[in-house]
Amino acid sequence: MSLITLSGLTPTSSGIHLGNYFGAVRQWIDLQDAGGAHYFIASYHALTTVRDPAQLSSNIRAVAMDYLALGLDPERAVIYRQEDVPEVCELSWILSTLTPMGLLERCVAYKDKVSQGISADHGLFAYPVLMAADILIVRSHRVPVGQDQKQHVEVTRDIAGKFNQTYGAVFPVPEPLILEGNAAKVPGIDGQKMSKSYGNDLCIFESEKKLRKRVMSIVTDSQGVDESKEPEGNTIFELYKLVATDDKVDAMADKLRSSGIGYGYGHAKQELFEAMLDYFADARSRRLQLEENPDEVEQILRSGADRIRPVVEKTMDAVRSAIGVIPSHS
Template sequence: MQKTRVLTGITTSGTPHLGNYVGAIKPAIEASQDANVQSYYFLADLHSLIKCQDPRRVRESRLEIAATWLALGLDTDNAIFYRQSDIPEIPELTWLLSCVCAKGLMNRAHAYKAAVAENEATGQQDPDKGVTMGLFGYPVLMAADILMFNANKVPVGRDQIQHIEMARDMAGRFNHLFKGQYFTLPEAVVDERVEVLGGLDGRKMSKSYNNTIPLFAAEKKLLKLVRKIKTNSLEPGEPKDPEGCTLFQIYAAFATPGETADMRRRYLEGIGWGEAKDELFDYLNTHLREPRERYMALMEDPGHIEAVLQKGAERARAEAAPLMDRLRHAVGLGRFI
């Protein structure tokens, strides 16, 4: 039986936080252990250059994210784990797809439209001010990531569904123009059960809002950040509604159903906010202690991480190179003999 191919990209533009773990990392690592699925996980470092032109930050983020996934138990024997920039066939495929992709399709991309709308709202004469070709052509690179490995399913948030539809459009057009079944049409997978955690200020935990709790923050920093989580003015002894409470939401995302039910009861009985924050810190610190230690050890051994990524790149290129050779022949760029 042919395995279902599932592909996930991780943009290397920041430090992984609790929201990343709950929303993407944890379910992806669980999927990496499924013998019936061929998983592809890659560090989307070419994508990161669209928003970040700080080489030091890009380097740090690549190392931090790779170490995070390995520390949390990514099965790199089953899953193929690689850096996007280590696969030269991906930018080459990006160009082939660019040559069949309509500019009008890119004009409708959410990120580009948002940039134009912001320029118009601030009275800029040039609606494209600040828009790079990286931002404009981002969906083509994303399509190349997906189509390079003929992924069947791509787990995404709702805001990314459009990009999967664009990849399908490019794949279908390429197949039609060059008269062959070169690409599988990928499907977007949106898991409505995936939880979006609140941050320190109650809004969605996001680097954009500067309200995150790093996944592997040192013990003292973790305690300091947990104590900064916004709560209301209810006193100890007053019943508290766990629904919509960031403290409770984060606790429930990590705790067992039984532990969550017990904490819900304590909220209704009037647990004090200070006690609730201490309980959350103790729980997170206990459950993240071992992976944090593995993470710190990995950060001190970049050579090991590099070896894992190079092994993944070899496996990825073993698939990418033959497909790229076939595509070159399809468009007329094959060798003469």
Template sequence: MDATESAPAPDTDATTDPVVVSGIQPSGRLHLGNYFGALRQHITLHRQHDAYYFIVNYHAMTTVQDAEQLREHTFNVALDYLALGFDPDEAALFVQSDVPEVTELMWIFFNLLPTSTLEKGVSYKEKVDAGLTPNAGLFNYPVLQAADILAYGGSLVPVGADQKQNLEIARDLARRFNHRFCPDDDPLLPVPEPHILDDVAVIPGTDGRKMSKSYDNTIGIFDEGDTLEGKVMNIVTDSTPLAEPKDPESCNVFALITLFADEETQQEIADKYRAGGYGYGHAKQELHELIEDHFADARARRKDLEQRPDYVRDVLRAGADAARAQAKPILEQVRDRVGLIRTR
């Protein structure tokens, strides 16, 4: 039986102390969708388990092909993590490309996975269906993501709904590797489990569609002043007159308010919507103030960190050292089991 068609082995038992791994793309300034969809949970989880968080600059190259932009975006993501409360003494924060073991593991995985699996990739199919020509990096994206997870022995992966398919590929590759190269009683790679992120509805952008850099409809986590106010005031709403009652449940502004306001404040604002005499401009002003207040402390920390770039780079170097110390012995065992000999 061919290795790529071999029957998967049973899942390995979950470890009592999971290794958490996750990453985020530096494809532009991070926005509220990134924060509520992933970053907030990353900040919480990094204090609870052995954890490795990385800025996936290799992944970003599928769309960002300007060297200066990629460098700038990568550094900005590091600033954002630290400003939002990531403690580098609690977990590793590093840049994906600083751990070359990952790309070597990716090549080994390429030889275990049928191309038909990648042809079913959601991101890849969306580009094809839109009449675009995806590059090979996007086609192979899930295999690099699997290597990102398994190079560190990742067993718990924070994911949202849009990443579940890729995690299944990582689980499949772990099983395939263990079945093909490991004795039944000595599997090497854990089969990673998803940690489903908070059940946050799709974060609406300023145009009502899903907030995404691709749509240019984002509100940045650290937008402030006229930039923040301008984006909030430009959120698309319907044309219901000021005096008329409004439905908060169908309003993009209110959907964003619910992310920041406590239940009592949400109810007060919803009552104003339904009573009439409360315009969308009023709601936008309340949202603006909520965003300003929520990120005030983080914004101040970020401005301080911007003045200490050497500290940020030191954090990333230390994180990469910790990540390589974790990945190297795993890759050495992978090399041994697949038959890659060492001559030096």
């Protein structure tokens, strides 16, 4: 039997950005070959920041199309929406009764969001408990995450252990599968780590006009076109390394270091823009096809829901039996 792997993205913006792709989705694609891959759209999690229902619905569809366009394959993975597993909210409540306040208060992601001015409501505070429910309801063994999400998986492990200790061994205790590579190395247009919440992202499926405008807004130092510039640590160059061939990367580095050749940051940004279009050309083409066939996307998501439901129902039967709360219809 394959190990179950689960991960997902929160639809808080209208598309997957470079940080999402190189930090997570590219590795998810590879993990599909091992079997047991499950990828979901974390719609309920988005409610902590997205309060416009039409926008959230649009974001969910966009992330679904992005998943498929980038290479998540419904033949090799179960792809579904969180709202198609409403029992996750029931499980979240059950798990919350075993979760110490101090465990949640120590979560760095919560502190970071509050420091950004995001309202400290219960949903944001209890976010890791819902994440634990997402993971445990499918009895996941592995959770591929970046280093910044590792703590949330550790919280899940603590909660699963507490449940098993209290009620018996219902859940496997999942392991974080840390995505190394470029997960922490994707800078946004302002030089900070690329993040939707920072508003510094480059969305892969943005229109060419909007994408070019975003690329051209990358913050740089004041070195002129004829002055030598250090490539390493430069936001343009760091992004270029992700999407360009080694030869082209070396060529850009040489041009940036050279003085008196009239090569400025504007030229480098244009090369980055063109390299992004090249790198994602097939995905962008597939994305356009999916936009024209929304029924295909919906069918894939419904199929994913149909595949995951027996697993969820079996888990919840075991949970309800363990805690002694068994609905009359069971």
